[in-house]
Amino acid sequence: MTIVHIVIAKFKSEVTEEVKQKALDDVVALKHTIPEIQSASAGKTFTDRSKGFEYGWVVEVETKEHLSIYAKHPDHLDFVNKYRPLMDDLIAVDYEK
Template identity: 30%
Template sequence: MIKHLVLWKLKETAEGYDKAENALRIKAELEALRGKIAEIRALEVGLNFNDSAAAYDVALYSEFESREALDIYQKHPEHVRVAALVNQLREERVVADYEV
């Protein structure tokens, strides 16, 4: 089993929306991937409420059966589309993938 974690810090404004609106846009887009990419075994998107300067704004937790399944997910056209949107809205990104 592969666990895939991603955290994003968002720009204060981007594409005509503020940070909170863009966080909701990202959440909706990521959650919509569940029904579109068969390799996703679990997927959660959380919006941060901690006001620490060290905190990130959006968190993605997802699970895949194998590294190959994660690779298929990452190359899927729907994931590529959502990733392109997120890249326009974010300042920073951190990621961790691990096997359990």
């Protein structure tokens, strides 16, 4: 089994493209410091169907327990504390595949 964690973000209008890209780079880099992460990817949408949600990332872990470990990991919490205030909104979806 694999747990897929998807986040779709809408940054505040004043946030620069450089900061947005740094957020994507930082979330993908978590796979190097959080052993439970099997894979991580992130990017900017190229479609006009996203209703203002321009950026998204996917993190895959093996189990729901690993998702909980990832969520509570200090490096993930640092990421959230740094970037969540820069977002107007986000959507998170978790599912098993």
